[in-house]
Amino acid sequence: MDLQVRRVVTVVVCLLATLLLVAGCPKAPEDESSLGAGMPTRPTKPALTGEPIKVGAIFSVTGTAGAPLGTPEKETALMVEEMVNDSGGINGRPLKIIIEDDQSDNTQAATAAKKLIEADQVVAVVGPTLSGTTLAIVDTFEKAQVPLISCAASIKITQPVKKWVFSTAQPDVLAVARLMEYLKAKQIKSIAVLYDSNPFGKSGAEVLDKQAPENGIKIVAKETFESKDTDMTTQLTKAKAANPEAVICWGTNPGPAIVAKNMKQLKMSIPLFMSHGVANRKFIELAGDAAEGVVFPAGKLLVAETLPETDKQRQVLLDYSKAFQGKYGKSADTFGGHGWDALQLVIQALKQVGPDRAKLRDAIESTKDFVGISGVFNLSPTDHNGLTKDAFVMVTIKGGNWTLAEQ
Amino acid sequence: MKPERTAWRRPAGLTAFAAGVALVGLLVRNPYYLNVAIFVGIHALVAVGLGLLVGWAGQISLGHAGFYGLGAYASAILTTRFGLNPWLALLLGAAATGLVAFLVGKPTLRLHGHYLAMATLGLGLIIQIVFNQADRWTEGPSGITAIPYLYLAGLPLNTDSRFYFLVWPLVLVALILAGNLTDSRMGRALRALGQDEGAAAAAGVDVARAKLGVFILSAVFASIAGSLYAHYLTYVSPSPFGFTFSIQLVVMVIVGGAASVWGPLAGAALLTVLHQVLANAAHQWAFLDGLEVVAYGVILVLFLIFRPQGLVAGRRAPRALRLTRPA
Amino acid sequence: MDGSGLPQFIATGITQGAIYALVAVGFNLVYSATGIINFAQGEFVMLGGMFAVTCYSMLHLPLALAVVLPIAAVMLVGAGVHYFTIRPLRRAHLLTLIMVTVGVSVALRGLAKVVWGADAYPLPPFSAGESLSLAGANINPQSLWVMACAAATGAALTLFLRCTLQGRAMVACALNRRAAQLVGIRVERMHMWAFALAGGVGAIAGSVLAPIALPSYDVGLALALKGFCAAVLGGIGSNAGALLGGVLVGLLESLGAGYVSSGYKDAFAFFVLLLVLLLRPSGLLNVPTRREER
Known part of the structure; x- marks a missing residue:
């Protein structure tokens, strides 16, 4: 075979191999084992029937940008999934949280977002962990019309208000x-x-x-x-x-x-x-x-521990700390809390209106007096964060x- | 190699390639795959240019992420601040990047040794610091949002499949350019240079000028790719344009093979996808966490030791990467 | 602003400069024996710091031992890097070898993250006590340790290379590899020693710096880049140049941050690197270069 032809063949083979790899890499939508693999087998509750409701999550579990803040968020997400499914799921349907790692990288976040929205067909996405990775995918979510509840604090995420984008982190x-x-x-x-x-x-x-x-x-x-x-x-x-x-x-x-x-x-x-x-x-x-x-x-x-008994958040905070400590043997932190709040917002809304992206967005936007880890949330069409300095x-x-x- | 034979073989290869690109673009509907394909294309644009520099000038750049970033930021700033037409911004960015490359390449490429590598290393770092610090223009680390879409014939390139059909034809153009360059007077000069710099100079090749030319060209390729990145994501921040990405680009070129114009393309495809696969694997099996970075380093070292010519071997391994040293 | 800050700026600059000098000396060792710019040098520094932290806080060894043991450990790493990645490529082009060290540094950094995670770790200072006031500057006792280590290491290596048979053989390999081979020097072994010593010097830098800098898996790159600036500025291959270059880079940073802008602190160092490369590529202490060799 002459050289040029061989080279073209090599490239074509490489590209084909590449495509095969791409095709192979996202977990197929029906593959249920991928997430549960790392978790203790949970008792199957007969009450849960029907297709699971899929919620996506993008966290910076790895990456070069400092300590991986996404790890406690991922752990919280796994914990929440278990808790919800153990207590009757979402109106009887099981909840499934599909977690992606953006490696603290903007480009990777964009790819993960596309995968969750298009391949996994999730109803909403929580995360990303960082402001940069969030801003890199805001446009994708606005276009795809999928609710995104970020765990990052940059003021650019929520101001000006973007129809489909929320944040549960306390802004600076x-x-x-x-x-x-x-x-x-x-x-x-x-x-x-x-x-x-x-x-x-x-x-x-x-x-x-x-x-x-x-x-x-x-x-x-x-x-x-x-x-x-x-x-x-x-x-x-x-x-x-x-x-x-x-x-x-x-x-x-x-x-x-x-x-x-x-x-x-x-x-x-x-x-x-x-x-x-x-x-x-x-x-x-x-x-x-x-x-x-x-x-x-x-x-x-x-x-x-030292908050006065009258504080609205006290009980929620203590419960979360206890659950996290019990499951992972280490103390909970603020970032895990952002993940908790974001997921609870979605779950609350899901219970109200079911797995419909547009209805879900409206329900999240009208959340009032939600007592979370980061504070008491009062969202509105002009405030997609909903916290005050009392947080x-x-x-x-x-x-x-x-x-x-x-x- | 006889010219009349090349004359049909290259078009044949390119036509096959173009057909493959079109086929993928028409058949693949899933935006996730298209998204990966688009990043492969963008990375390939940079890698093809860098491949020319490594393969034909025997030089290496450790700051190409900086040129890529210059293109991205030029597009971002010129379109959001000054409302410039995105295509004009892309061209201005490319021109400015070429100028920067000229200023750095001119003095360093006169010298023997790897001064260009060191200078581009420093330059790349400075560029990233400026992105971070010049808040007034770049909005600092939080980056520039709401970059407009590119328009082609009145059509906004705001979907993955439309953008795919912008990026990959450009990759094709880059390949043709690189191929023609290889067969042109300058390409012959560069090849002579790659074999024996002294003899090439004696035969009347302006060594420094030929190297400078190819360096500027590679910077311009990077800048255009950066502009595409900015208009695709509609957001830029300093973090993707650092030393790590510069190294990844070099790895793409070396793993793919720098002696053939196809090599960097193969390298970009393989590494971009490998990145996805490793990340997914690390995500599923926690014990692999972090090992994907190790894998990067190990793959680079293994390739250099066992297959220095890369996946797609060219006529011969480029001088820079040839295993044996002239005695 | 007034001049009251100047003594502190200078003290800070010299402390930082001593660290860069130590890194630069490591670059020089490998460069002068093999001609390779070893991008893994920063990782040697990082490993030194992380090993020291591990020995002290996790294995509960006494501080003195926790600081000395890493030197031997990282020397081994250095020798291993040579044995497994450089030696098989002994006939390859220089550029290939430089890229190999880049690959090694990426792999080492990745491994360190797997082992130690992404967090930074503290190490107590070598000698306790308040900071010392000297001519209007407050100097941390640990800074004195850093400066002393830099000067001692630089001097010891210069003596080694000039006055011992081993050292002179090493220099001979660099000057003319074939001639060295012909007079019976085992070139590869010398190269391995160069890498091992570079590892040792890196570890010294890493552990003496640890109480000040709180090491984490990714400190290597920034230090390597500054150390590299120092080496090029002083004239790569010269140990006196490395010390001079290190202190100059340190001062430049500190004074630049003090009087111009702290945001562009790092840019000053890299800008000077560019200027030197463009205007005076052999460095300030004009050492005869032998780059045409390969």
Whole structure:
């Protein structure tokens, strides 16, 4: 065979093999075993009959962008599926959650979205975990007219309102609002802002820029650091020279831990405030005793035990923590909570109107007084998030543990 | 190789290929498969250009994701901010990217050794930092949304199957261009270059200029692919345009085979799909979690050791990847 | 702003620079013996840090042991990388070998993520105590450890390469492979030693940096890129150049962030890399190059 022909043949064979692989890779819609495989076999309830109702989920279970926030979301989803099916399913029909991993990658998220909508024919999708991956697929969902309930916080997801897109994460606008309220109560008038150059940090910095002047607080220094930086003393020195009354650090691990340590190194004694990005055990472990006294806004899950009995969310939070701890032997976190809220919104709506994409969207949009993990949701055609700043409490770290910060 | 023989064989191969592309486009209705096919096509566009650089100039670029990103952001910014026609934006982006490639390639390609690899590495990183930091233009890490669709003859390319029929014909055009280049005066010069740089120079080949030309061309291919990406997803953010993707592109070229114009195409197809398969596998069997990244590295190393000419061997392994070193 | 920040900027720059210098020294070792730019160098640093953390917090070894053991471990990794991936390709073109190291680095990073997950880990500083105030700068005791390690490692390697038979044989391989072979030097063995030593130097960098930087599986790439800038800036192949280059990159970053913009901090380093490549490709300490060899 001559060379050129052989080469063409090779390419064609490669492409064919490729197509075969593609054809083989998504789980066939009728393949029921794929998801249940990793779970303990659940007792089949005779009450559940009929076709399962399929809900999609896209989480960042793997990927390069920091710690895989999607893991607790995936675990929560598996737990919710089991709980729903054990307690009668959705009006007698079993629920099936098909989980995809977007690997924290925009391109991959787009592919996963197409697969769920077209190949699996799901009625709604929860996730993705991250703002970037959510924004990458918003257009797909608007076009396909499928409800998407994101677990990411970027304000761009819900503003301007997109007909088919919702979010259950607490937006940083509310976290900053809560923080501003606290700063005002503490009579702090000038702050230095240090932020991670990742989407979380940058978005936070933008919101701070906007809200600080509205609250009569002056930002005297604004510095950024890379997520992989190993030293922030330069930025802190610059901030220190501007004589702020407090430092605000907006970022996700490990950057803020290094900032806390560096402040100690530089012997800066002004108060340090952080974001809900450090509302995890890892931060305390990384920053060690430098974490002591750091104050930040956080969802109530962190301090569920210490909430007053009158708090609406208290029981929901404790139940969720207990269930998660019982099933996985580790404590629940905020991100799992976003997943929980998103799924509960869908399930509630499904129970009301059944598996119809358009009706489902309308039902989700009209959800009122839904008590979730991240707060109490009141959705409307103009607010596809539905939380208020009461979703946050101010938390401080004392003796290596969280307590409510005194007002 | 006699010219009259090439004259029919290439069209035959390309026609068969075009027919295959059309067939897939008409038969496959599932947007998920089309979506994968579109990304294969977009990646193939970049890989074919990069393949020319590796195969014919014996140089490597570790910053092609940057050029791909320049195209994507040029399209995104020019269309959303200035309301420019998307096609015009695509061309302007390609021109600007070519200029950047010229500025970096001109001094480094004069030198022997792998300065281009190092310079493109630095350039790629700077480009990504700018995407992240120049908020005023790029909206920072949260990215630019609502990029308009491309229109062709008044028809918006807003479905997967329409976009498929834009991307794959372009891949075909890129293949024809690359093939013609291989058979052109410049291609002969590059081939001579690949065999013996000294002899080529002695025979009157402007070595540096030929290398520079092919480098710029590969950057322009990448930029066009980036523009297509932007109009397909209608969203860009800095994260896809980093060092990791640059490396993936190089892996596509090496695994596919850099000496043949078909090689990078095969590499792009195989790796894009492999990515899907590995991800799905890792997702089903938790113990595989994370191993798909390891697999990437291992595949690259295994190919370099056992099949350095890649899947689709060309006339011979390119100089850069030939197993034996001239004594 | 006033000049009050300057001493701190310089102190920070030198600390960071010492880390980059350590990474650059690792690049040099492999480069000067084999001509290969070893993209896995950053992964050696990461492995050093992760091994140290594992030895200390998971195996509960004493800190001194937890810091020294990784050096031997990563030397083994380095030798293994050479034995399994570089040696089989000993007759291949340089570009192939460079790509192999890229593949190795991707694989190592992936493996590290499988083993340690995506989280960062803390390690206590080598010597306890408050930060020291010196000429208006506050310096972490660990920073002094970093600087000392960089200087000591640079000096030790220079002595090794100049004054011992082994070291001189290694240099000989780099200068002229065939001639070295003809006088009876086992070139492949020398190359393996170069990789092993690079692993060792990487591990030193990794464990001395761990208390400051909180290592995670993906710290390698950023450090490798900065270290690479340092090596090229100083003149790749020269250890004095690596130290100089490292400190320059560190200072540039710190002063750039201090006086211009912290957002473009990393861009400064890479921009200087580009400038050096475009204007003075042999680096500041103009070492005679031998790149035409292959």
